[in-house]
Amino acid sequence: MKLIFEHSIHGKACDILPSSDVPAVELPAKFARSSALNLPEVAEIDVSRHYTALSKRAHGVNCGFYPLGSCTMKYNPRIDEQIAALPQFTEIHPLAPREYTRGCDEAIALCKSLLCEITGMDAMTLQPAAGAHGEFMGLLLIKSYHTERKDFRRTKIIVPDSAHGTNPASAAMCGFTTVSIPSAPDGCVDIEALKSALSDEVAGLMLTNPNTVGLFDKQIIEITRLVHEAGGLVYYDGANLNAIMGVVRPGDMGFDVVHLNLHKTFATPHGGGGPGSGPVGCKAFLAPYLPDSVVRNPETKLQIRSFYGNFLVVIKALCYILTLGAEGIREAAQNAVLNANYLMHLLKDSFTPAYDTVCMHEFVLTLEDFKHETGVSALDVAKTMIDFGIHPPTMYFPLIVHEALMLEPTETESKETLEEAAKVLKRIYAMAHSEPETLKSAPHNAPIGRPDEVLAARQPVLKYGFENDR
Ligand SMILES: *Cc1c(COP(=O)(O)O)cnc(C)c1O
Numbered sequence: 001m002k003l004i005f006e007h008s009i010h011g012k013a014c015d016i017l018p019s020s021d022v023p024a025v026e027l028p029a030k031f032a033r034s035s036a037l038n039l040p041e042v043a044e045i046d047v048s049r050h051y052t053a054l055s056k057r058a059h060g061v062n063c064g065f066y067p068l069g070s071c072t073m074k075y076n077p078r079i080d081e082q083i084a085a086l087p088q089f090t091e092i093h094p095l096a097p098r099e100y101t102r103g104c105d106e107a108i109a110l111c112k113s114l115l116c117e118i119t120g121m122d123a124m125t126l127q128p129a130a131g132a133h134g135e136f137m138g139l140l141l142i143k144s145y146h147t148e149r150k151d152f153r154r155t156k157i158i159v160p161d162s163a164h165g166t167n168p169a170s171a172a173m174c175g176f177t178t179v180s181i182p183s184a185p186d187g188c189v190d191i192e193a194l195k196s197a198l199s200d201e202v203a204g205l206m207l208t209n210p211n212t213v214g215l216f217d218k219q220i221i222e223i224t225r226l227v228h229e230a231g232g233l234v235y236y237d238g239a240n241l242n243a244i245m246g247v248v249r250p251g252d253m254g255f256d257v258v259h260l261n262l263h264k265t266f267a268t269p270h271g272g273g274g275p276g277s278g279p280v281g282c283k284a285f286l287a288p289y290l291p292d293s294v295v296r297n298p299e300t301k302l303q304i305r306s307f308y309g310n311f312l313v314v315i316k317a318l319c320y321i322l323t324l325g326a327e328g329i330r331e332a333a334q335n336a337v338l339n340a341n342y343l344m345h346l347l348k349d350s351f352t353p354a355y356d357t358v359c360m361h362e363f364v365l366t367l368e369d370f371k372h373e374t375g376v377s378a379l380d381v382a383k384t385m386i387d388f389g390i391h392p393p394t395m396y397f398p399l400i401v402h403e404a405l406m407l408e409p410t411e412t413e414s415k416e417t418l419e420e421a422a423k424v425l426k427r428i429y430a431m432a433h434s435e436p437e438t439l440k441s442a443p444h445n446a447p448i449g450r451p452d453e454v455l456a457a458r459q460p461v462l463k464y465g466f467e468n469d470r
Contacts, residue, residue: 001057001447004040004050005464014044038466057447059391061269065413065421067343069362069394069406070164070212072242072264073271074336079323080267080316089315094307108308111318112279118321118329119238119258120251121281125290127309131239134259134278135170135206137291137304141257141282142204142233143174144289144302154203154232160189162213162398167206167237176203183400187213187355189223198230208237209253210244210360212398214340214406224254233257233286241265242410243337243361246330257282267320268313277313335411336361339418343409346422350429354401362408364401371403376432376439378403383450384431386443388424 042050059066066073083089092104112124128134139157146154157171158179168178181197184190188211205227210216217223224234236255242265250258262268263276270276282290291302308314324332337360344353344363354364367378382392382405394406409418432439443449 001053003464004042007042007046007050008040010041012041012043014042014047064389065417066391067393067407067409068391069408070239072408072410074410075412076267076269077320080319083319084312084315089312107315107318111314114321115260115279116281118245119281120249121258122284123287123290124279124281126277126279126314127291127305128259128278128280129305129310130276131259131261131278132166132170134280135166135237136173137280138235138257138259139170139174139176140302141286141289142235145233145286146203153201156202158197158202158205160207162211162400163206164212164237164239187211187215188217189219191219191222194223194226198226200231202230202232204233204235206235206237208240210240213355213364213401214359214362215355216360220253239264240361243333245333246326247333256286262313262317266317268316275310275313277310332411339409339411339413343407343418343422346419347425350426354404362406365405366401367403367405374432374436376436378405380439380442381405381428384428384439384442385424387445390421390424
């Protein structure tokens with residue numbers, strides 16, 4: 001397939017704008033480009049065809065099943081998009097006089113209060129643009145708290161070895177050192193390991209519950225109590241909230257700070273890099289450190305992003321919460337858990353669950369023995385799923401499970417879809433025994449087969465080679 005730049009023909013254009021009726025302004029030389037901008041010159045129809053062709057080569061929730069574990073790739077109701085597209089929301093400027101922004105201010109305040117209610121927190125900021133950004137913000141709250149109390153020794157953040165990679169990365173970005181603790185054989189926090197990691201140098205613990213292997217840690221009250229007793233705070237990675245919303249609240253489990261991923265749990269489509277939203281909530285004693293808009297509060301201590309964050313993503317979340325209501329939110333979580341358990345149950349006699357117990361919204365399979373038996377890896381199985389029109393599950397994560405495939409069906413999939421997916425996976429299981437070579441060279445029907453991953457990592461080509469760059 002050609003790139004848009006390769007369709008370019010000098011002189012073609014697609015602007016149908018009237019010519020300017022105000023005098024052109026000469027830019028000062030220091031702001032002007034020294035060479036022409038490399039923009040493709042194409043007609044409108046070429047642009048339309050190019051992007052339509054590209055979209056047909058991508059798999060999305062609207063194309064088929066997308067059980068990408070930890071990412072909550074659920075279907076997002078159209079009504080949320082329609083409401084967020086209203087001009088009253090899209091055409092407002094963050095610096096507009098207050099009397100024009102009352103409705104938007106109210107929507108923001110309502111969304112904050114609903115998210116506080118769902119998480120059991122007292123205050124919320126909508127500024128962070130994603131989960132990892134929220135982690136950074138939340139850890140800064142923890143840091144501010146210890147700094148304000150002149151407790152400068154607390155430089156360590158405890159993270160379980162099953163944690164998402166962003167957790168230790170965010171801790172490092174905040175200047176903390178991370179202490180990794182091993183998980184117990186049941187996949188949950190090893191209380192003894194936690195106890196021996198705790199000290200007066202620990203600023204806090206980062207945890208997700210249900211955790212990254214899809215299990216709810218039943219010792220959570222004891223865990224948060226131990227950290228508090230040692231003078232630390234507890235951070236809730238809310239990426240897995242889809243499993244528990246409306247049922248239990250991080251605030252009631254003893255967490256002090258949470259981030260949410262509105263683009264996972266609350267109806268914003270994701271993939272392709274944005275825009276997302278990672279609100280951060282906290283208990284009242286941390287609220288003074290929360291950022292607010294620069295406009296409303298110039299004295300703010302932590303400004304993490306401009307203005308109000310990704311406002312339209314917030315509107316989608318608000319619309320989603322209001323349309324589902326308290327009952328619907330709870331039902332969504334319960335169905336997410338039911339669907340994951342049903343799919344795991346259907347697969348159990350072929351593939352091996354890493355933890356053979358009731359799961360939450362996702363589960364992890366280990367293909368270690370399967371690989372010894374057939375020579376077919378988790379990667380081969382994932383690639384073969386593409387040929388059957390299913391997006392591959394998350395692979396090789398969490399790191400504590402070998403040959404891991406992590407499936408999260410979400411609540412928006414029907415019983416029929418889950419049964420069809422199970423049938424496909426069982427067929428792949430049989431193929432691994434009868435024709436392993438087919439799996440090792442999959443996918444066969446996708447636009448791209450198997451890229452050379454080593455070469456791609458060592459010599460990434462991230463930019464189109466324009467002639468005048470060469
Ligand atoms: C997705 C995810 C994150 C990071 O969130 P982003 O919005 O992608 O930055 C953190 N922790 C877990 C467990 C996740 O699944």
